Amino acid sequence: MGVFPRRRLAAVALVAATALLTTAGCGGDEPAEGGPVTLTVDVFGQMGYEELYKEYMAAHPDVKIVERGTGGNLDEYSPKLTQWLAAGKGAGDVVAIEEGLLVEYKANPQNFVNLLDHGAADLKGNFLDWKWNQGMTADGKQLIGLGTDVGGMAMCYRTDLFAKAGLPTERDAVSKLWPTWQEYVATGEKFKAANTGASFLDAATNIFNTIVLQTAGNAQGYHYYDTSNNLVVDSNPAVKQAWDITMDIIDSGLSGKYGSWSEEWVSAFKQAKFATVACPAWMTGVIEGHAGPAAKGKWDIAQVPGNGGNWGGSFLAVPKQSKHQAEAIELAKFLTSAKGQIGAFKAKGPLPSSPQALDDPAVVDSKNAYFSDAPVGKIFAAGAKSLKPVYMGPKNQAVRTEVENAVRTVELGQRDPGKGWTDAVNNAKKAAAK
Secondary structure (H helix, E strand, O other), rough: OOOOOOOOOOOOOOOHHHHHOOOOOEEEEEEEHHHHHHHHEOOOOOOHHHHHHHHHHHOOOOOEEEEEEEOOOOHHHHHHHHHHHHHHOOOOOOOEEEHHHHHHHHHOHHHHHHHHOOHHHHHHHHHHHHHHEEEEEOOOOOOOEOOOOOOOOOOEHHHHHHHHOOOOOOHHHHHHOOOOOOHHHHHHHHHHHHHOOOOOEHHHHHHHHHHHHHHHHOOOOEOOOOOOOOEEEOHHHHHHHHHHHHHHHHOOOOOOOOOOOHHHHHHHOOOEEEEEEEOOOOOOHHHHHOOOHHHHHEEEOOOOOOOOOOOOOOOEEEEEEOOOOOHHHHHHHHHHHHHHHHHHHHOOEEOOOOOOHOOOOOHHHHOOOHHOEEEEHHHHHOHHHHHOOEEEEOOOHHHHHHHHHHHHHOOOOOOOOOHHHHHHHHHHHHHHHO
16 A cells, blocks of 8 residues: 555554554564464555455465554554664564655665565566665665555545535546646635535645645655755745645635544544545545445545645565565565555555556456445556656655644644744754754
C-alpha cells in the first residue's frame, strides 16, 4: 500500500497496538524442533496480504507467516521500527517502509540486507523506473527495499449525501463539478448551504497534503526539500499555494475538522459525517474498512481537482537482524511481484508499482462493488505509468508533521492563517535541524 504519509491509514486500534508492543521481540523467532520457519512481517495500514500469505504458506509448508501492525498509524509504527533497528533486535523479518520515511532509513543502509546481493537486480523491470530508484541508496550500490504500491489520486464521495444536497451523483458529472480546486471549494459551498447535517470534507490536512503533492509533482518535483536536501518550505511556491487553497477551504467552513486517522475520524465514516475524502488508491480499502458494510454502494469515485497527483507508496525491506534472511527475501520478492501486487490491489486497493501488474486485465478491468462498481482500474491504473514522484528529503516526515500541525491549528480556530503559516515555517525549520 501501502500507507501512505504521515500516511496513517487507519485509526490506532488498541488491541493491535498492544500486540505490536508486546511482541516486539518476536521477529526472527527460531522454529520449534522440526517445525516451520516463522517469518514476522511488520506492516502499517491495509496492505492486502492476507490471502497472499495463505497462498505462499501452502506452497512453502516449511514457512509460517505472522503479520504485525498498528492498524496503520505511522506515528506509532516508525518510532518502534527505528528503535528495533538501532537495538539490533525486535524488528520483523520483512518490514514495510513508507516512501516519506524511506530516505531516513536509507541513511543507515547497514541495517538492511542489500537485495542486490540476492538476485534483485534481475527484478528491476518489474517496477516503474522511479519506484525502483527510490529503493536505492544514493550511491547506487544498495537496494534497501522492493516497491509495493504507488498512490494515484482521485476523490471519493458519498452519493447519498450529494443527492441530499441536490448535487449530481454520477461520477462523470461529479468530476465536472471541480476541474480546479477553486471549483471544488465552490461546490463545497453549495453543499454546505444545503444543510445536510454533514460537512463537505473530512480534514484539512488530507486536502493540504493532496494539493501540495499534486502541485509539486506537476512543477519542480519536490516540496519540503529540494533535490539538494535544502529545506525550502518557505520558498517553494508549491507549499504556499497548497497552504493558501487549504486556508480558503477552512475559511469557507467546509471541513469536518476531524483529526486524520483519529478515532473520531473513523467514527465519522460510519456516521456519514462528511461527503468527500481525498482518495489515493490505497484509501479505498481504508474507507471500506471504516464506513462498513452498511455504506456499500453509497460511495463512488470521481476525478481529483487539479491535475492528477501521487500520494503514498511503500517498500518491503529485510533487516539484517533477521535470523531467516534467505526466507524473508523470497517472501518479499513474492509479495512485491506482479502477482503479489495484483493480489493486494484486489484485496485492499493499493495501486501496483509493477508495469506488468498495471497492464494486467485483473487491474485494468477491475471494478469496486463497494464504490458503486466504480472502474477503479481505469480511474487509478490508466495514468499510473505517468505518475511523477515528489522528492522526499532527509527529515520529510518530521517537517510534514509540523506543517500539518500548523494547518490543524488554523482548522481548529487556534491560529489565523498568517500566524499558522509562520508557525509552519518556524517549526519545520526546528524539526529539520534536530
